[in-house]
Amino acid sequence: MPRQLSNHFLPLPNKNINSSSPSIGRCNLVFSTDLECSSLSSMALRTLLSRRTLAAAVRPQLGSTLGLRSLVTFSLPDLAYDYGALEPVISGEIMELHHQKHHQAYITNYNKALEQLELAMSKGDASSIVKLQGALKFNGGGHVNHSIFWKNLAPVREGGGEPPKGSLGWAIDTDFGSLETLISRMSTEGAALQGSGWVWLGVDKDLKKLVVETTVNQDPLVTKGANLVPLIGIDVWEHAYYLQYKNVRPDYLKNIWKVISWKYASDLYEKECPVH
Amino acid sequence: MGSTCFHTSAAPSSCLLSSTKRSYGLHDLKLKVPISRTRKVSKVLAFYGLRSPPYKLDALEPHMSNRTLEMHWGELHRGYVEGLNKQLERNDILYGYTMDELIKATYNNGNPFPEFNNAAQVWNHNFFWDSMHPRGGNMPTLGLLDQIEKDFGSFTNFKEKFVDAALSLFGSGWVWLVLRKREKRLEVVKTCNAINPIVWDDIPIINLDMWEHAYYFDYKNDRAAYVKNFLDHLVSWDVATARIIRAEAFVNLGEPKIPIA
Numbered sequence: 001m002p003r004q005l006s007n008h009f010l011p012l013p014n015k016n017i018n019s020s021s022p023s024i025g026r027c028n029l030v031f032s033t034d035l036e037c038s039s040l041s042s043m044a045l046r047t048l049l050s051r052r053t054l055a056a057a058v059r060p061q062l063g064s065t066l067g068l069r070s071l072v073t074f075s076l077p078d079l080a081y082d083y084g085a086l087e088p089v090i091s092g093e094i095m096e097l098h099h100q101k102h103h104q105a106y107i108t109n110y111n112k113a114l115e116q117l118e119l120a121m122s123k124g125d126a127s128s129i130v131k132l133q134g135a136l137k138f139n140g141g142g143h144v145n146h147s148i149f150w151k152n153l154a155p156v157r158e159g160g161g162e163p164p165k166g167s168l169g170w171a172i173d174t175d176f177g178s179l180e181t182l183i184s185r186m187s188t189e190g191a192a193l194q195g196s197g198w199v200w201l202g203v204d205k206d207l208k209k210l211v212v213e214t215t216v217n218q219d220p221l222v223t224k225g226a227n228l229v230p231l232i233g234i235d236v237w238e239h240a241y242y243l244q245y246k247n248v249r250p251d252y253l254k255n256i257w258k259v260i261s262w263k264y265a266s267d268l269y270e271k272e273c274p275v276h
Numbered sequence: 277m278g279s280t281c282f283h284t285s286a287a288p289s290s291c292l293l294s295s296t297k298r299s300y301g302l303h304d305l306k307l308k309v310p311i312s313r314t315r316k317v318s319k320v321l322a323f324y325g326l327r328s329p330p331y332k333l334d335a336l337e338p339h340m341s342n343r344t345l346e347m348h349w350g351e352l353h354r355g356y357v358e359g360l361n362k363q364l365e366r367n368d369i370l371y372g373y374t375m376d377e378l379i380k381a382t383y384n385n386g387n388p389f390p391e392f393n394n395a396a397q398v399w400n401h402n403f404f405w406d407s408m409h410p411r412g413g414n415m416p417t418l419g420l421l422d423q424i425e426k427d428f429g430s431f432t433n434f435k436e437k438f439v440d441a442a443l444s445l446f447g448s449g450w451v452w453l454v455l456r457k458r459e460k461r462l463e464v465v466k467t468c469n470a471i472n473p474i475v476w477d478d479i480p481i482i483n484l485d486m487w488e489h490a491y492y493f494d495y496k497n498d499r500a501a502y503v504k505n506f507l508d509h510l511v512s513w514d515v516a517t518a519r520i521i522r523a524e525a526f527v528n529l530g531e532p533k534i535p536i537a
Contacts (some may be wrong), residue, residue: 242489
């Protein structure tokens with residue numbers, strides 16, 4: 001396992017980089033073959049390595065006008081739990097399809113769109129750049145949204161379903177009255193959303209207020225306000241529940257709260273709205 | 277008023293069932309005539325009925341399973357009809373419309389009323405079941421094929437465009453082969469959610485449901501296989517031909533080729 005990991009580029013600040021690796025643009029990269037790798041599990045490392053730099057060394061020396069740019073592409077983040085861990089709320093079949101097929105497809109298409117964007121930008125092709133925005137928003141949004149979604153879910157034995165404590169709990173009581181009100185509001189809005197989209201609990205980081213919003217298709221929460229930071233997102237696309245709940249989206253929304261983990265949301269809220 | 281009230285969950289046709297003779301045009305939308313308050317009538321319980329597909333629910337196997345149709349028609353389509361009827365119970369302004377008129381009225385030029393989603397989805401699904409046939413697929417013939425070749429170059433080109441439109445649709449929606457009234461030509465269009473080309477006065481010829489519920493049981497996320505199977509095995513070109521023949525009464529597609537002498 002450590003041998004395989006040595007193929008990945010790992011920025012390790014403590015290493016002496018002057019000797020071996022050439023300076024590639026502004027990225028000083030180093031091959032890591034050491035014990036640092038073997039001490040981390042492969043899954044944890046793969047979540048660290050959610051960005052892979054296409055080897056700039058592979059590219060031939062282009063003209064100085066272009067410089068040496070490396071395109072950062074994305075890869076599928078691992079779940080912190082097994083596919084079947086959220087049963088019976090969300091079936092293992094749905095989790096596997098959702099993660100390995102849908103999310104992966106968004107990432108693949110996002111990378112493709114990014115490559116096409118880079119090509120269009122280097123050629124100065126303005127209309128192509130604009131034409132790609134739809135694909136970028138859809139697939140990039142899909143990747144961003146689903147990455148948040150996986151962190152919002154946790155098996156019951158790891159805290160899924162436990163109500164939020166700390167400053168987020170207080171903020172919910174202040175802004176919505178009670179957790180039950182918030183949950184029923186989000187479930188209602190999610191059920192009323194026509195077609196595909198997401199329902200969000202976000203925080204306006206300037207006004208320090210919690211908001212409930214919905215977005216269509218794969219639009220990220222920022223499309224509803226540049227100051228909004230997503231805390232909890234619930235996927236109400238049919239692929240998220242159809243195999244198990246059929247067309248009864250309200251049942252899915254009622255049950256999903258049993259596996260929503262408020263830990264990620266609390267930590268992020270405390271970061272955005274620190275208690276003085 | 278003598279309205280007949282009967283529950284119509286399995287009615288044979290999806291046209292208006294209320295026996296009122298008044299017809300509300302679009303200009304009547306401003307009138308709020310509270311029919312229920314002017315005279316004592318028995319409340320009309322249903323306005324539109326659920327029409328069955330022209331084939332048994334398992335007839336489209338293996339391309340569209342019995343399970344999908346049971347859910348898609350039996351639960352979802354039925355749900356749209358019942359939802360629409362419930363909404364219309366509360367709103368007597370929208371009384372007396374045919375389905376087409378109801379869709380155009382509730383679309384409200386791009387700012388749709390809540391009834392639009394249900395009305396349009398009822399219409400779209402009726403159209404969809406009719407657009408398919410157990411022995412469908414193959415190629416269109418005669419005039420329809422000529423028109424497709426004239427507007428797309430070749431039938432293969434049309435299929436490519438149709439598949440592209442279906443696969444590039446973001447989110448939920450429908451893909452249509454539509455006869456554009458103004459441009460007087462066939463085009464492939466994709467629409468979001470429940471939107472229907474009749475709101476733009478165009479005439480649909482066939483459609484394909486690209487909402488995930490239409491294919492998820494059978495194909496999971498493999499949309500390409502779903503669209504391909506629809507075009508190769510399910511689409512009913514006979515029905516499409518009948519539709520374009522009817523459309524020629526409204527759109528002048530050119531002079532007929534009558535041989536001279």
